[in-house]
Amino acid sequence: MVKIHPFERLGLPSSPLLLAPLAGVSDHPFRRSCTSKGADLTYVEMISATAMLYESKRTFDMLKRHESEAILGVQITGPSADQVGRAVAILDKMNFDTVDINMGCPVKKVVKTGCGSGILRDPERVFQTVKAAVEATDMPVTAKFRLGWDKTTRNEIEVAQAIEAGGAAWMTIHGRTRADDYGIPVDLEGIRRVKAAVTIPVFGNGNIFQKSDADRMIAVTGVDGLMVSRGALGNPWLFSELRDGDASVELDDWEETLLQHLEWQQSEYGEAIGAAVCMRKHLLWYAKGWNGVKPFREAVNAAGSLAGARDLVREFTRGLRERGVTHRSSIVQGESETRFAWDPKYDMDRSLDRGVGDDAMETLQVSEMV
Numbered sequence: 001m002v003k004i005h006p007f008e009r010l011g012l013p014s015s016p017l018l019l020a021p022l023a024g025v026s027d028h029p030f031r032r033s034c035t036s037k038g039a040d041l042t043y044v045e046m047i048s049a050t051a052m053l054y055e056s057k058r059t060f061d062m063l064k065r066h067e068s069e070a071i072l073g074v075q076i077t078g079p080s081a082d083q084v085g086r087a088v089a090i091l092d093k094m095n096f097d098t099v100d101i102n103m104g105c106p107v108k109k110v111v112k113t114g115c116g117s118g119i120l121r122d123p124e125r126v127f128q129t130v131k132a133a134v135e136a137t138d139m140p141v142t143a144k145f146r147l148g149w150d151k152t153t154r155n156e157i158e159v160a161q162a163i164e165a166g167g168a169a170w171m172t173i174h175g176r177t178r179a180d181d182y183g184i185p186v187d188l189e190g191i192r193r194v195k196a197a198v199t200i201p202v203f204g205n206g207n208i209f210q211k212s213d214a215d216r217m218i219a220v221t222g223v224d225g226l227m228v229s230r231g232a233l234g235n236p237w238l239f240s241e242l243r244d245g246d247a248s249v250e251l252d253d254w255e256e257t258l259l260q261h262l263e264w265q266q267s268e269y270g271e272a273i274g275a276a277v278c279m280r281k282h283l284l285w286y287a288k289g290w291n292g293v294k295p296f297r298e299a300v301n302a303a304g305s306l307a308g309a310r311d312l313v314r315e316f317t318r319g320l321r322e323r324g325v326t327h328r329s330s331i332v333q334g335e336s337e338t339r340f341a342w343d344p345k346y347d348m349d350r351s352l353d354r355g356v357g358d359d360a361m362e363t364l365q366v367s368e369m370v
Contacts, residue, residue: 006140006169006201007225010071010097015218016040017239018172018203020144020229021075021100023107028066029264030282033257034232038239041071046102048115049078049087065095066268075144076133077102079114081125085132092137098169101133103145103159106178117178120149123162130166140169144205144227147190150179160194160202170201172227182207182230192221203227214242234285235331249289249328255317258286259310266306276305283309289331290320 007016019026019034021043031042044063051059065072074096078084084101091099103126105116112118119125126143133141143163148154154177163171173194175186186206195202204223208214209231217223231238236257241247261282269275283300287293296316303309 009140010041012040012071012225016203016225017242018225018227019043019232019239020205020227021045021073021102022229022233023105025233025281027062027278028064028069028268029261031072032066032068032264033261034236034239035069036257036260037236038243039228039232039236041073041098042069043073043075043100044096046075046077046105047087049076049083050113052076052087052090053083063091063094071097073098073100073142075100075102077105077110077115078129079118081128081132084129085136088133088141089136092139096139098140098142099133099137100172101129101141101143103129103143103163104174104178106146111178117146117149120146120155120159120178121153123155123158126159127162127166130163130168134167141167142170142172143168144172144174146174147177147187150177154190156190156194157197160198164198164200168200170203170224171198172203172205175204175206186217188217188220191217191223195222195224201225205229207231208242209238210247211241211245234282234288247329251317251320251326251328254286254328255313258283258313261286262306262310262313271306273304276303276309279303279306279309283313289328290316291325292319292323 007014017038017040019031019039019042023045026043026045035042047059047062048056063074072095074091076084076087076091076099078087088099102116103119105111107116110116110118119129130141130143145156145159145163147156148159156173160171160173171194173191175188175191176182176184191202191204201224203225204217204221205227206229208217208226208228213231214226217226226242228238228242237249262279265275265279269278280300280303283303284297287297287300296312299312300309303312
């Protein structure tokens with residue numbers, strides 16, 4: 001029997017660009033915005049296997065797929081191979097094309113339950129978890145992980161080989177350890193070693209904010225594709241930039257994209273104030289790179305409705321046109337230190353201790369799932 005390459009099976013190009021599942025961000029409107037600019041595959045934000053097995057309504061609400069999404073993945077994390085396997089068996093009956101196992105989330109409330117990066121210190125559990133997931137579904141199973149728990153216990157090769165041995169279709173390696181702050185440069189040599197140690201495709205992840213970042217990662221590591229994370233926040237155009245090298249954004253396109261995102265937001269959530277509050281962070285991220293943006297940002301922070309937010313966008317772009325502004329240049333300026341310093345999601349994650357939606361995983365004890 002001829003084995004079909006996983007990219008071909010999913011209809012992906014030879015060097016795909018993936019949008020990472022981002023906790024608190026990767027809902028349908030955001031995914032659709034990135035897909036419209038060239039993302040080849042997007043994911044539902046990371047889901048707790050424990051919450052799924054407890055039949056958490058909020059978790060299942062997060063698993064909705066919009067009819068416009070031609071391809072969609074889901075990411076899951078869990079405290080044991082058994083839980084992950086059982087949760088994947090449920091996902092197998094739902095409308096997804098691929099499932100990723102998160103072995104990299106560094107957030108405290110996730111790690112202390114044995115999820116996310118908590119698995120990295122036990123390569124045997126890594127193997128058993130991937131194996132259980134593969135046995136529970138016909139979908140391609142993948143895994144995303146880090147270089148290790150910390151610099152003194154790095155074990156990326158052992159973990160990568162365990163993922164491959166478990167039957168994964170591909171893996172994504174974030175070039176930092178769990179202990180590393182996002183100010184630590186991505187270790188491209190570590191990613192290169194992972195790529196050289198396995199035969200399945202490897203995606204590189206970490207600090208991809210502009211085409212030169214992507215080109216350097218590919219040149220140094222030889223990865224088969226890229227997974228974009230924080231670089232896509234407020235900048236879905238990054239996906240088209242990675243393909244054609246043009247980092248500029250026309251004002252007309254910027255306005256149209258924001259208004260379209262707002263329309264999708266309203267369609268998804270209605271006009272409740274919560275929909276506007278959820279959208280504020282996206283509008284603040286979108287605003288990066290324009291001159292005279294402070295009044296717009298301040299107004300967005302107080303926007304109480306999506307209709308009001310639409311008016312703010314139109315007013316802001318009208319003012320830019322009156323000043324003769326027609327394009328936004330690259331939002332990434334200067335040397336690597338500047339790129340590392342711009343982290344639009346880090347503060348949100350740490351202040352809210354985000355990891356798996358709002359499911360409060362610390363209340364779901366592993367011992368309760370016997």
